[in-house]
Amino acid sequence: MLRIEHVSKRYGKKEVLKDINLEIGPGIYGIIAPNGAGKTTLMKLIATLLFPTEGSIYWNEQEILSLGAEYRSILGYMPQKPGYYRNYTAFDFLSYIAVLQGIPHDAAEEKIRTLLTRVNLDPDDRKKLKNYSGGMLQRAAIVQALLNDPKLILLDEPTAGLDPGERVNFRNMLHEMSSDRIILLSTHIVSDIETLADRVIFLKDQTVYVNDTPANIRSILDGKIYAVPQDYLLPHNAKVLEEQPSDNGTILRVCSNKPLPGCKLLKPTLEDVYLMIYGIRK
Template identity: 40%
Template sequence: MELKLKNVSKDYGSVLAVDNVNYSMETGVYGLLGVNGAGKTTLMTMLCTVTCPSAGGITWDGDDIFELEEDYRGLLGYLPQDFGYYPDLSVFDYLMYIAALKGIPPAAAKKRIRELLDMVGLLKYRKRKMKALSGGMVRRAGIAQAMLNDHKILILDEPTAGLDPNERIRFRNLISELSEDRLVLLSTHIVSDVEYIAEQIVLMQEGRFFRTGTSEELIAGMDEEVWTCTVPRQKVNQYIQQYPVGNVKHVSGGAELRIISKTRPSENAVREAPTLEDAFLLYFGENGGDEDAAV
């Protein structure tokens, strides 16, 4: 089982959204991490055959996905960042409607839907209207509709956008469970979404894959070190302009900063163990952790 991108590019006139990407994915969770405008959504729409590459090709087990057509789409579950639904339908009726569109016989659909609703924790809410669900519940209903055919490939675009911390944790646990015998590609700009569940992480910037590996490998690839130090509050802006600063915490007598630097930024600076969030800040700059950025 292999989904492979070979020299894949996509341009929209003068804008090059995806630039000569090469990568191979098998079973497991893959995290596609990048800021707004990195090209993540464009890449995912190509993997879902919504749009075609301008150059290069995408294959599934050696066959071009655009030539496979329905044979490939039958393996594919897709959750876009914003998916449409009829607000006045109940959760169960919404999933029955999607199942009908996918050609699943009613008896099989009812059985599968109950299984999925139990899996995503919505079984007791099956009669509730979609418009009455919380944001987290809507995303879980989205996962259920993406999994109706028990797909081997699950592609999720910014699946936790707008969720509260508890819903985000629940969602990550669900994705981890679903990845046991399928390929899951999760696109996000939120580091914690992929740090603990993705077996491989791809950092994407300006349409290119410029770092790939496990969380540990990406952290180990940092040349800079991470420090914490306390500085006078009036000097905080000076440090922010001079160094990548991951956190500012006001404390008695000043402000505690988490700084990325090759050299000790101040006399009282103490080395800290780096995290994936530190690596993300280093590679993507001060906007790297902007959870409100739209994609």
């Protein structure tokens, strides 16, 4: 169990996180916020790569900074911008990481093989990382984070470079692992966690704005999302979330507190909630 208590983080005078409080048990947690909101900072605080300006983080009721190597042995961390050993092959890179983590040689080799196969990198394990595509590097980074069979897995924007097929495989992999582990993943791509996360955490104004199940979060907008023809006279407070071309002209996806007679009600998505919280950037 991971507990974050009254955690704040400032870089100089700039306050990036303010009074974060979270209790996190086994399952998949999606941390969603726009770029610059503090997702990476929060991940690094949990990974002990940064220290809170105020507050503390506990693993099974023990302060993580007091746990040292014991904490690192249960932690798997995939940074948003991994530093790569470009001249290493994937296999050699992962073997090197395994040595740093103190994993015995034979066990490491078997684990590396299993994980490389799981992410379909086994045919390319002797290729140098400098010849890998973005998606292949991302998959190697995921393997790197899972080598020590961690109980607490931190993945900072893990799906950024993946194509749709890789994304589905990645989601299945996380789902298989999630029953007895904590998986925290940050993203600004809402659809990645809509079907995957047990809970979703939205950060806003430097702190936790929403922390709930995807179904409960979507239900905030039940009865408010409509498909609306472009020439419809919208009430003053209605908000256009999306414009979609169709055979009968452009159809607007609209959030409205007032009923819109003649318009079709739609099921809300997490992306609708995201757009209502953070607005649309032009």
